[in-house]
Amino acid sequence: MTEKLRAGIVGGTGMVGQRFIALLENHPWFQVTAIAASANSAGKTYEESVKGRWKLSTPMPESVKHIPVQDASRVEEVASGVDLIFCAVDMKKNEIQALEEAYAKAGVPVISNNSAHRWTPDVPMVVPEINPEHLEVIASQRKRLGTETGFIAVKPNCSIQSYVPMLTALGGFKPTQVVASTYQAISGAGKTFTDWPEMLDNVIPYIGGEEEKSEQEPLRIWGTVEDGKIVKASAPHITTQCIRVPVTDGHLATVFVSFENKPSKEEILESWKNYKGRPQELELPSAPKQFITYFEEDNRPQTNLDRDIENGMGISAGRLREDSLYDFKFVGLSHNTLRGAAGGAVLIAELLKAEGYITKR
Numbered sequence: 001m002t003e004k005l006r007a008g009i010v011g012g013t014g015m016v017g018q019r020f021i022a023l024l025e026n027h028p029w030f031q032v033t034a035i036a037a038s039a040n041s042a043g044k045t046y047e048e049s050v051k052g053r054w055k056l057s058t059p060m061p062e063s064v065k066h067i068p069v070q071d072a073s074r075v076e077e078v079a080s081g082v083d084l085i086f087c088a089v090d091m092k093k094n095e096i097q098a099l100e101e102a103y104a105k106a107g108v109p110v111i112s113n114n115s116a117h118r119w120t121p122d123v124p125m126v127v128p129e130i131n132p133e134h135l136e137v138i139a140s141q142r143k144r145l146g147t148e149t150g151f152i153a154v155k156p157n158c159s160i161q162s163y164v165p166m167l168t169a170l171g172g173f174k175p176t177q178v179v180a181s182t183y184q185a186i187s188g189a190g191k192t193f194t195d196w197p198e199m200l201d202n203v204i205p206y207i208g209g210e211e212e213k214s215e216q217e218p219l220r221i222w223g224t225v226e227d228g229k230i231v232k233a234s235a236p237h238i239t240t241q242c243i244r245v246p247v248t249d250g251h252l253a254t255v256f257v258s259f260e261n262k263p264s265k266e267e268i269l270e271s272w273k274n275y276k277g278r279p280q281e282l283e284l285p286s287a288p289k290q291f292i293t294y295f296e297e298d299n300r301p302q303t304n305l306d307r308d309i310e311n312g313m314g315i316s317a318g319r320l321r322e323d324s325l326y327d328f329k330f331v332g333l334s335h336n337t338l339r340g341a342a343g344g345a346v347l348i349a350e351l352l353k354a355e356g357y358i359t360k361r
């Protein structure tokens with residue numbers, strides 16, 4: 001068996017960082033060899049630094065307990081022990097941009113969960129099933145950063161995974177107008193009910209910055225590569241409302257859509273069932289076998305029952321029917337910290353390795 005690539009988790013003590021730790025335990029290609037966080041955590045073992053704030057229901061993997069947490073700002077030190085890093089930190093946008101560029105310039109591939117670089121023109125923002133061709137901008141990014149091995153690739157906001165896959169599968173019918181409301185889990189804010197008791201028996205009709213991301217990021221995902229940059233698509237017109245609901249994990253979306261060429265219900269179901277991407281062709285380790293699963297039952301998908309479909313990497317859809325104002329309406333669901341965060345980033349890293357962008361350093 002070939003030697004595994006050494007993975008660092010920058011922000012490894014946080015909620016998304018913990019998901020990376022759990023997902024990479026026994027990963028066939030990557031092994032966690034470094035964990036970095038703020039100066040407050042640095043110097044302790046991982047077990048000591050996360051004591052009392054381990055947020056997953058599965059236990060902390062033995063293999064990481066004794067890894068010493070490093071100070072993420074000591075880039076050369078962290079970089080010397082890894083072949084790639086996953087990054088999920090809670091810092092100011094300009095600080096994250098500088099930190100991620102410093103790692104890339106040190107020759108390290110950076111796969112980021114942060115929003116800081118999502119609109120940097122030569123940084124690919126990727127859902128591997130949808131726009132793997134955007135990886136080609138990495139060549140011009142490397143030229144700009146002056147590195148042959150380092151680069152930054154990012155994943156989009158967690159909310160869009162619950163409706164963009166279904167719309168992408170229907171791209172041939174040319175969606176023109178989309179109205180999406182997202183009902184988002186509290187883990188999307190890095191919280192559990194213990195640290196956010198105000199969310200019990202409550203709904204909050206506001207998530208800062210979320211609606212702009214939910215409306216604009218799909219257009220970048222559907223954009224084209226021109227002269228080493230991503231140029232965003234101009235259609236469809238998307239409008240959203242993003243609501244926080246009392247659910248641990250799983251973002252649900254209700255969607256209305258009109259098309260230039262209106263499909264039949266059967267054509268839509270067929271398109272969803274048959275939609276496949278590079279991860280399925282390449283049989284990447286984290287790829288769901290079935291990307292979009294449609295439920296015929298009127299009361300599905302449900303967050304609690306269906307968010308873990310395909311190990312949390314599949315997308316569920318249901319309640320497809322004609323609408324009196326738009327052409328169709330339906331419901332979508334995705335797991336926000338798996339497909340929408342750490343799992344989506346691991347799938348990007350697998351695609352990057354399979355396509356030769358990440359190698360042993």
Ligand SMILES: NC(=O)c1ccc[n+]([C@@H]2O[C@H](COP(=O)([O-])OP(=O)(O)OC[C@H]3O[C@@H](n4cnc5c(N)ncnc54)[C@H](OP(=O)(O)O)[C@@H]3O)[C@@H](O)[C@H]2O)c1
Binds near residue numbers: 011
């Ligand atoms: N939660 C989600 O579902 C989700 C989904 C997609 C994207 N994201 C994004 O992922 C990022 C992390 O989110 P989270 O929910 O995991 O946050 P979190 O639980 O608050 O964790 C934040 C992490 O950042 C580290 N950190 C804070 N200040 C730092 C500094 N100055 N230098 C280095 N590390 C620092 C923390 O280290 P210490 O422990 O040492 O403080 C911790 O490891 C955010 O950008 C968020 O928007 C989250």
